[in-house]
Each structure stands twice: as C-alpha cells, then as structure tokens.
Amino acid sequence: MANVSFEHVRKDFGTATVVQDFDLQVSDGELVVLVGGSGCGKSTILRMLAGLESVTSGTVRIGEREVTHLPPRERDVAMVFQDYALYPHLTGRQNISLGLRLRKVPKAEIDRRELWAADILELDPFLDRKPKHMSGGQRQRIAMGRAMVREPAVFLFDEPLSNLDAHLRGQMRHEIARMQRRVGTTALYVTHDQMEAMTLGDRLVVLDGGRIQQVGRPIDVYGAPANKFVAGFIGTPSMNFLDGRLERERDGLVFVCDTLRIPLLGERRPDPTVHSGEAVTLGIRPEDLALAGAAGMGTIPGNLFLAEVLGATTHLYVEVGGRRLIAAVPSGPAPPPGGVVSLSIDHSRLHFFAPDGSSLLHDGHA
Amino acid sequence: MRRAAFYVVLAVAAATFLYPFLWMAATTFKSPAEVGALSLLPDQPTLDNYRLMWARAPFGRALLNSMLVATSVTLSVLVFGSAAAYSLARLRFPGRGILNAVTVAVLLVPAQLTLIPMYTLIVQLGWVDSYAALIVPFAFNATAILILRQFFLQVPRSLIDSARLDGMGELRILFTVFWPLSKAPLAMVGIITFMGAWNEVLWPLLVVRDEQLMTLPQLLTVFSLGGGAGPRQLATKLAAAMVLVVPVVVAYTFLQRYFIESMASTGIKG
Amino acid sequence: MHAEARSGLFLTAPYAVFLLLFSLFPIGFSVVLVVLKWDLVTAPSFAGLDNVQHLMADARFWQALVNTLVFLAVHLPLQIIVALTLAWALDRPLLLRAFWRAAFFLPVVISGAVVTILWSALYATDVGLINGLLARLDLGPVPWLTDPAIAMPAIAIMATWKNVGFYVVIYLAGLQSVPRSCHEAIELEGATAWQSFLHVTLPLLKPQTLLVVTLSTINGFQLFIEPYVLTGGGPLRRTLSVVLYMYRNAFSYQKMGYAATLGLALALIIAAVLVVQRRVIGSAEES
Numbered sequence: 073m074a075n076v077s078f079e080h081v082r083k084d085f086g087t088a089t090v091v092q093d094f095d096l097q098v099s100d101g102e103l104v105v106l107v108g109g110s111g112c113g114k115s116t117i118l119r120m121l122a123g124l125e126s127v128t129s130g131t132v133r134i135g136e137r138e139v140t141h142l143p144p145r146e147r148d149v150a151m152v153f154q155d156y157a158l159y160p161h162l163t164g165r166q167n168i169s170l171g172l173r174l175r176k177v178p179k180a181e182i183d184r185r186e187l188w189a190a191d192i193l194e195l196d197p198f199l200d201r202k203p204k205h206m207s208g209g210q211r212q213r214i215a216m217g218r219a220m221v222r223e224p225a226v227f228l229f230d231e232p233l234s235n236l237d238a239h240l241r242g243q244m245r246h247e248i249a250r251m252q253r254r255v256g257t258t259a260l261y262v263t264h265d266q267m268e269a270m271t272l273g274d275r276l277v278v279l280d281g282g283r284i285q286q287v288g289r290p291i292d293v294y295g296a297p298a299n300k301f302v303a304g305f306i307g308t309p310s311m312n313f314l315d316g317r318l319e320r321e322r323d324g325l326v327f328v329c330d331t332l333r334i335p336l337l338g339e340r341r342p343d344p345t346v347h348s349g350e351a352v353t354l355g356i357r358p359e360d361l362a363l364a365g366a367a368g369m370g371t372i373p374g375n376l377f378l379a380e381v382l383g384a385t386t387h388l389y390v391e392v393g394g395r396r397l398i399a400a401v402p403s404g405p406a407p408p409p410g411g412v413v414s415l416s417i418d419h420s421r422l423h424f425f426a427p428d429g430s431s432l433l434h435d436g437h438a
Numbered sequence: 439m440r441r442a443a444f445y446v447v448l449a450v451a452a453a454t455f456l457y458p459f460l461w462m463a464a465t466t467f468k469s470p471a472e473v474g475a476l477s478l479l480p481d482q483p484t485l486d487n488y489r490l491m492w493a494r495a496p497f498g499r500a501l502l503n504s505m506l507v508a509t510s511v512t513l514s515v516l517v518f519g520s521a522a523a524y525s526l527a528r529l530r531f532p533g534r535g536i537l538n539a540v541t542v543a544v545l546l547v548p549a550q551l552t553l554i555p556m557y558t559l560i561v562q563l564g565w566v567d568s569y570a571a572l573i574v575p576f577a578f579n580a581t582a583i584l585i586l587r588q589f590f591l592q593v594p595r596s597l598i599d600s601a602r603l604d605g606m607g608e609l610r611i612l613f614t615v616f617w618p619l620s621k622a623p624l625a626m627v628g629i630i631t632f633m634g635a636w637n638e639v640l641w642p643l644l645v646v647r648d649e650q651l652m653t654l655p656q657l658l659t660v661f662s663l664g665g666g667a668g669p670r671q672l673a674t675k676l677a678a679a680m681v682l683v684v685p686v687v688v689a690y691t692f693l694q695r696y697f698i699e700s701m702a703s704t705g706i707k708g
Numbered sequence: 709m710h711a712e713a714r715s716g717l718f719l720t721a722p723y724a725v726f727l728l729l730f731s732l733f734p735i736g737f738s739v740v741l742v743v744l745k746w747d748l749v750t751a752p753s754f755a756g757l758d759n760v761q762h763l764m765a766d767a768r769f770w771q772a773l774v775n776t777l778v779f780l781a782v783h784l785p786l787q788i789i790v791a792l793t794l795a796w797a798l799d800r801p802l803l804l805r806a807f808w809r810a811a812f813f814l815p816v817v818i819s820g821a822v823v824t825i826l827w828s829a830l831y832a833t834d835v836g837l838i839n840g841l842l843a844r845l846d847l848g849p850v851p852w853l854t855d856p857a858i859a860m861p862a863i864a865i866m867a868t869w870k871n872v873g874f875y876v877v878i879y880l881a882g883l884q885s886v887p888r889s890c891h892e893a894i895e896l897e898g899a900t901a902w903q904s905f906l907h908v909t910l911p912l913l914k915p916q917t918l919l920v921v922t923l924s925t926i927n928g929f930q931l932f933i934e935p936y937v938l939t940g941g942g943p944l945r946r947t948l949s950v951v952l953y954m955y956r957n958a959f960s961y962q963k964m965g966y967a968a969t970l971g972l973a974l975a976l977i978i979a980a981v982l983v984v985q986r987r988v989i990g991s992a993e994e995s
Contacts, residue, residue, distance in 0.1 A: 157596035474835035531716025555734035
C-alpha cells in the first residue's frame with residue numbers, strides 16, 4: 073500500500089514531447105483514472121510509473137521511495153494490459169504464479185495467494201487451461217489475478233477492457249471496481265472510454281496533448297469542466313457549443329449568436345470581468361435541453377431532422393440557425409422529423425468558455 | 439483411364455528422383471560383378487564395400503566431426519543469434535540502426551567475394567586444422583538473425599512489459615517467453631543451419647588438411663578423388679556416401695514437411 | 709532506459725565483433741588482396757595492378773566464364789520447364805500429394821558431395837546406370853563426362869536434378885496463390901487450358917520465375933564440387949568453373965592475391981548478370 077506522486081514529470085521521444093509538467097498526487101488506496109484521446113500521453117505516464125519507459129525529467133515516487141530510475145522489477149507494481157499479456161505457453165495457474173516463483177516466494181504462500189485470487193475473481197473453472205482455450209473475459213480475469221497475487225504497492229491498468237465486447241466490458245468494470253475496493257491497493261487506470269472513467273475512478277485526470285486538463289471527482293469534472301476540451305470530451309453525446317458574444321440588456325445579460333438570443337436567467341453566468349460584446353462560447357449539455365410545449369420566452373426554435381430512440385432516452389438532432397444541437401430527452405411521443413420544435417434550456421446548468429477554451433464560470437465551480 | 443495414365447507419369451517422375459538413391463543403397467551391398475546392373479536386389483549381398491570403406495579412411499571419426507561441427511554451429515546460431523535478434527528487434531540501444539543495416543547489407547555480398555579473405559584470416563589466426571575454423575566463422579548467420587528478428591517483432595510489447603514487471607531480465611525474457619512462442623522459426627533456422635553445416639564441402643577443403651579433423655562430406659570428396667573408377671571402387675565410394683546420406687534421409691522422412699517449408703521459405707538450398 | 713541500452717549492447721556485442729571480424733573485414737580485405745602478391749608463407753608484397761592485368765589476359769578465367777554460360781544455357785531453361793511442369797502436376801487434388809512433393813525435394817537436402825559421387829556412378833561410361841538404361845534401348849554408350857562437348861551439359865542436367873525440387877515448391881506456392889476466379893474468367897472467354905496457362909498462370913508466376921532465375925544463376929556461378937569431383941575441370945578445361953579455379957589458385961598455387969581478384973571479379977559479374985536479368989524479366993512484364 074502506498075501513495076504515488078509525480079512531480080514535474082516530462083517525457084520526450086526524440087524531439088517530440090509527449091508528456092510535460094505532469095504533477096499528480098495519488099493517495100493510498102485511491103483509484104485514479106487517466107482519461108484522454110489517443111496520443112494524449114496517458115499510457116506513457118502509466119509506463120513511466122511502471123519503469124517500462126524512462127523519465128526525461130522530474131520525479132516519480134511510490135510511497136516514500138523515489139523510483140524515477142529504478143528498473144520495473146524493483147518498483148513493486150503490477151500491471152493489467154489491454155491484450156492481457158498472458159504467456160501463451162503457460163496455463164492460467166502458471167501465469168498467475170510465475171512472477172511469485174521468480175521472486176522466490178515460498179510455495180505455501182504462492183498457494184495461499186492463488187486461492188485468494190481464485191476466490192475473489194472466480195477463476196477455478198479455467199485455472200488449468202492455456203490462454204488460447206479461454207474466452208476474452210476469462211483471460212482478463214487471469215491477468216487481474218496475476219496482478220493481485222503479487223500484492224503490489226500499486227496496480228496499473230492499461231485500457232484493460234478495450235478488447236472485450238460491450239456487455240462483458242460493463243461486467244468487468246464492476247469486477248475491477250469491486251476487486252480494487254476489496255484489496256484496497258492504490259490503482260491507476262488508463263482508458264479512452266469516458267464511461268469507464270466516470271464510473272470507476274475516485275478521481276479523474278483528463279489529459280490532452282501531454283498536459284493535465286483537469287483533475288477532480290468524476291461528478292465535479294462533469295458538472296464544472298475546467299475548459300472546453302474537458303467539457304467536450306466528458307459526456308455522451310458531447311456538449312453542444314455555440315460561439316457568440318454577450319450583450320447587456322435592460323433586464324440582464326443575453327447570449328447572442330447570429331439571430332439566436334438566449335437571455336441568461338439562472339444563477340450560472342460568466343465571470344463578471346467579461347464585458348458586454350466579448351466573444352464567448354456557450355456550452356449546453358444535451359440533457360439540459362428539453363422539448364418545450366410551445367415557443368416562448370427563452371426557448372430556442374429549430375428544425376428536428378433526426379430522432380434516435382435509444383430506449384429510455386431519445387437523441388433529437390435539431391438544426392438551429394444553421395447549427396446542429398443535440399438534445400437528450402426522455403423517450404415519448406416526439407414530433408416527426410422535419411417538423412419545427414422548441415427547445416427549452418436548463419439555465420442553471422449552462423457553461424461559458426473564453427476564446428482560449430478556459431471556463432468562464434464564476435460561481436465557484438470552476 | 440486418363441487419371442491412371444497421369445499417375446503413371448507422376449510415378450515415373452518420382453522414380454527419376456528416388457530410384458538413383460535406391461540403386462545407390464543397393465549397389466553398396468553388391469559384389470563388383472553386379473555393380474553395373476540395374477536391379478535393386480543383389481544376388482549375393484555383401485558388406486565388403488563397407489568394410490573396405492571403413493578400413494581405408496576414418497569415416498567414424500568424420501561422422502563425429504560432422505556431428506560436432508553441425509551441432510555447435512546450430513546451437514550457436516540459435517542461442518547467440520536469437521539473443522542478437524531479440525536485441526535488434528526489441529531493445530533500444532545505441533548502434534542498433536547500424537547493426538540492423540549491416541545485417542541486411544551483408545546478405546547481399548556474394549560468398550565468393552569473402553571466401554579467400556576469410557581463408558587468409560583463418561591462416562593468420564593459426565586456425566588451420568582446428569574445429570574453430572569449421573565452427574566460429576558460422577557462429578552467427580545474418581539470414582537466421584533476420585528471420586528471428588522478423589518473428590520477434592510480432593510478439594506483443596505487453597508480453598515483454600509484463601515479464602519485466604514479473605522481474606525477468608532480458609535473457610530470461612528471451613528464453614522463457616520468446617523461445618516457447620517461436621518454436622516454428624527456431625525449428626526453421628535450426629534445420630537450415632544444421633543442413634548447411636552438415637553438407638558444406640568447399641570451406642573444410644580449404645581450412646582442414648588433417649584427415650582426423652575432416653567432416654564427412656570433405657572426407658567423402660577426398661576419398662572419392664583417390665581410388666580408381668572401377669566397379670569395386672565405385673561401390674566403396676557409394677558405401678561411404680551412405681554414411682552421410684542415411685542420417686539425413688531418416689530425419690527427412692520424419693520431418694519432410696519442416697525441411698521443405700524451412701528451405702523453401704528462406705531461399706537457402708542444401 | 710539505461711538498463712535496456714546496457715542489455716542491448718551486451719547481447720549484441722558478440723554479434724558485432726563477429727560481423728567486424730568475419731564479414732566486414734573480409735569484404736574490405738578482398739579489395740586489398742587484389743593489389744597484393746602473397747603466398748601466406750612469406751610476407752605479402754605490393755603487386756600494383758598485376759593481378760588485374762593477369763586476369764584480363766588469363767585464358768583459363770575466360771574459359772571458366774564461358775563454361776559457366778554454357779552451364780546456365782542448359783540449366784536455366786531446363787530448370788524452369790521441369791519445375792513448372794512438376795509443380796503444375798502437383799497443383800490439384802492428388803493421392804499421396806505430400807509423398808510426390810517429398811520425392812522431388814529429396815535431392816535438395818542431400819549433400820552436393822554425395823549427389824556428385826552418385827552421379828559419377830550414374831554417368832560412368834561402362835558400369836553407369838544411365839548407359840545401362842540406354843543399352844536396353846539399344847543406344848550406344850554416351851561418354852558423358854569425357855566428351856568435351858557433353859561434359860558441361862551433363863553437369864547442368866545433374867544440377868537440375870539436384871535442385872529442381874526446391875523450385876517445384878516455389879512454383880507450387882505461386883500456383884496456389886493464383887485466384888480461381890482468374891482461371892474462371894478466362895475460361896468464360898472460351899480459352900483452352902493451354903491458353904489459360906499461357907495468358908494467366910505464366911504471367912502471374914513472374915515473381916517465382918525471377919526467383920528461380922536469380923537463385924539458379926547464383927548457383928551456376930558457384931559451381932565447385934561438381935567439376936571438382938566429376939571431371940577435375942576437364943576434359944580440355946571445358947568444365948573448369950571460376951570457383952574451382954579460384955580454389956586452386958588459393959589452395960594449390962598459393963596465389964592469394966590472384967584468387968581474391970578472381971573472387972572480386974566473380975562477385976561483380978554475378979551482380980551485373982542479376983541486374984540484367986531483372987531488367988529483362990521486368991521489361992517483359994511491361995510489354
């Protein structure tokens with residue numbers, strides 16, 4: 073058990089910088105998810121912590137120990153890989169115990185840990201098969217078992233679920249969360265899937281271009297994204313963005329985008345330093361748009377051109393003044409495609425971004 | 439009917455390749471009077487040809503020499519060659535690019551170019567009439583390294599990562615993770631290397647003069663150049679050739695699929 | 709990573725030393741030897757371009773080159789035709805298919821020394837198997853290895869017999885990669901099997917043919933054990949090969965400089981011939 077810290081960590085590959093100025097403190101027992109698109113540096117960070125990739129500059133610590141230049145085997149970390157990385161010529165049991173045997177752990181202790189992992193992960197039915205005779209989910213469990221029995225200071229997960237089908241992915245997600253909580257080991261989890269990121273982590277680290285964009289509890293990141301990248305990256309479907317400017321009118325601020333005028337009625341409004349006439353981007357999550365019964369004050373008129381019924385929710389694609397907005401509404405009788413609809417906005421949940429992308433909220437969320 | 443005729447033609451074609459070997463085997467058991475005959479069954483089977491061959495030249499010793507040389511070369515190419523191939527494929531170190539480029543370039547150089555300089559080198563090293571002269575110049579093989587490197591490149595990186603986290607060093611990763619995964623290319627390299635070393639004639643003819651150190655094909659060549667061309671001598675030479683052929687044919691019978699695929703896919707002939 | 713770089717250097721160091729000593733040094737030294745006169749016993753002396761001048765005027769060297777061309781003139785067409793025919797015969801559902809393939813391939817795995825000795829028996833004028841067969845057909849004994857006009861073609865036939873199984877496997881793989889739809893398409897055009905072979909199969913086998921020509925050519929220039937054992941280069945030096953001549957210069961006459969000059973010349977000639985062949989076969993493709 074240990075906390076993990078990165079201080080000013082930087083990684084260059086040749087002339088390309090893939091991670092820069094990375095600072096992160098992970099407390100003992102915490103599960104932190106690193107999320108971002110491909111090439112954002114998330115896997116590189118994990119591999120630097122494991123010792124599989126050298127650190128160009130900065131410091132990495134596990135517990136009180138600086139590990140920046142230690143080889144992998146001296147770091148006391150275990151990793152679960154995207155392709156499981158099981159040794160194809162060994163059975164599940166041999167795969168699980170190999171690391172312990174190499175470390176000369178006594179036989180009785182290996183057996184004890186094997187039983188323990190088999191019990192938590194329900195491995196028994198396929199423990200003596202070779203990987204090629206296991207299903208994807210079974211391989212994944214063996215890979216997790218192999219990490220568990222090491223009883224490492226830190227667990228590392230490198231997109232462990234991305235090779236599984238959707239159904240299994242949901243199941244294994246719970247499995248990983250349950251295992252990590254039960255074992256109580258500090259864990260770092262890398263994914264590009266924001267669903268995993270939202271549901272698994274105690275905290276999220278959103279990365280882009282090798283830099284941290286935001287760190288926080290999933291709900292806080294979702295509710296108050298620090299910038300336009302985070303706002304667009306977290307949440308499905310993505311947040312709607314409208315580029316426009318603010319104007320001050322008699323009864324308050326109005327967001328103006330071409331012919332569209334949205335009066336800002338709720339308590340969420342941009343930072344008071346933003347002056348009338350300045351360019352801002354308004355962000356509205358799809359679920360904060362709803363079908364209004366009739367056109368009226370504060371509603372947005374538009375043309376519905378597609379309705380995707382997903383089940384409980386329906387995604388409405390609405391054209392508003394040449395822009396497409398997506399609204400996520402409860403399924404129910406909806407107007408036919410091609411018809412005119414009015415959308416109402418939850419004014420208490422608007423987001424504002426400066427032209428450089430940074431959040432302009434001033435109500436303390438940001 | 440057409441089908442039957444096709445098989446007859448095919449059988450004649452196959453006989454063209456097989457019959458000479460059968461005839462050779464049969465002839466070694468024939469008395470001089472029968473050597474010229476086409477039949478495969480000797481009227482009076484005799485082991486005289488083998489006795490004569492065995493008495494005239496140290497073929498037992500040559501068999502041991504050939505086994506020692508071919509085995510050493512093969513083991514070296516597999517063990518040291520795969521270590522080099524593993525590094526060239528999967529480790530980052532200064533000079534890797536140059537080493538990879540030289541490995542490819544060396545393959546393009548015809549053997550005739552380096553034969554004489556190599557010979558002078560062996561003479562200068564004082565290795566004439568030594569096993570070193572037969573083994574060391576073949577201890578590595580650029581073709582083998584490229585075949586293994588190509589295969590090693592396809593092993594997922596996560597397996598290496600995982601093995602490193604499990605606490606393995608690079609040699610251990612090579613032998614306990616990569617080798618079990620690479621049985622096919624290792625067998626392929628093993629077969630072509632062994633066959634190459636087993637059948638090589640020109641090089642031993644240059645660097646070995648001591649009969650006690652000669653390999654089988656070399657001793658066979660030297661032996662058959664001496665002696666006359668009469669029926670008795672012919673049968674004796676063929677008996678000597680049998681010592682070289684029988685182990686190969688036995689191995690080939692059981693492993694012919696691997697022999698054919700290995701040789702055909704690497705473009706190297708025996 | 710420091711550890712990784714250290715491991716990499718450690719694991720490749722023996723190979724790097726090997727390359728330097730047994731590949732790069734001999735390549736470099738081959739050029740140096742050209743200007744040396746050296747018997748390996750006394751100290752080498754500088755010989756300027758003596759070796760090159762000698763080579764230019766050396767009738768034996770030119771004879772050896774002509775002999776190689778004679779060999780190739782028989783060997784290449786024979787090799788291609790026989791290999792293609794046998795591969796074509798095997799490219800169908802067959803009883804014992806693995807057996808036929810293995811039978812054709814057997815001489816490939818047998819040492820050249822053995823094949824040569826075996827064929828010395830087959831070619832023997834009085835007791836040889838081939839003349840024995842011919843006698844049954846009332847055909848007179850052919851002096852295979854003693855007639856200057858026949859000896860080299862006889863060696864070419866033997867080399868074809870030894871190697872053809874290898875090329876059968878190569879052509880067979882090529883044939884099996886020709887899509888069935890190609891044959892079906894031309895059959896629908898009303899082509900006969902022969903036309904289909906000529907217009908579809910053969911052009912599609914160009915890469916295999918190039919490989920066969922390349923490897924057989926290299927093989928032809930490497931001819932050594934065959935003339936060494938069968939004929940000693942005779943009769944009338946009509947089977948003397950460049951490698952055999954090179955071997956004698958090094959081993960029997962102790963002329964290292966001249967032997968290396970022969971090696972260098974041979975390497976350059978091989979390279980030139982391969983380039984020309986590649987051009988010819990490549991341009992045939994475009995036309």
